Amino acid sequence: MLTVGRFLFVIPIGFILACYAGAFALLWPFLDSSNITTDDPVMLFQLFLLFTAQAAQIGSNVVIGWGLFMIVSELMRYSSLLLHAGLGLVSGFVFSQSIEQEGAGQMSVRFAVVMAGLAFGLVYWLIAGRNAGNWRRKPVLTEET
Numbered sequence: 001m002l003t004v005g006r007f008l009f010v011i012p013i014g015f016i017l018a019c020y021a022g023a024f025a026l027l028w029p030f031l032d033s034s035n036i037t038t039d040d041p042v043m044l045f046q047l048f049l050l051f052t053a054q055a056a057q058i059g060s061n062v063v064i065g066w067g068l069f070m071i072v073s074e075l076m077r078y079s080s081l082l083l084h085a086g087l088g089l090v091s092g093f094v095f096s097q098s099i100e101q102e103g104a105g106q107m108s109v110r111f112a113v114v115m116a117g118l119a120f121g122l123v124y125w126l127i128a129g130r131n132a133g134n135w136r137r138k139p140v141l142t143e144e145t
Contacts, residue, residue, distance in 0.1 A: 092117020
């Protein structure tokens with residue numbers, strides 16, 4: 001029952017929250033925080049929609065690559081923090097190379113994309129990746145003489 005709950009709830013929720021963390025890391029450096037007030041509910045709703053749209057875009061771009069990684073990490077019991085963070089950095093770097101922006105803001109956007117990949121990997125590890133493969137029974141080593 002715990003295995004079913006893990007595959008139906010924990011892993012998808014981990015992926016969705018990792019998408020939101022990536023969206024937050026990608027958008028937050030470029031927002032003007034002096035205009036954001038908690039008194040205006042319309043502004044807060046617009047920010048929520050902005051982060052949700054960015055999270056959906058991040059999720060649609062990384063779903064195949066991270067989906068394969070999630071399957072492999074569950075089957076092979078890869079639950080290393082460094083592996084998840086490293087793959088997040090690599091995926092962020094790969095996506096940052098596809099940016100064709102000219103001018104002074106190019107490096108800041110690329111850096112934000114790489115940091116979004118790192119945030120994605122760390123949040124996914126925190127929610128679902130650190131227990132990857134624990135649903136499988138460990139092989140019992142028997143001593144034969």
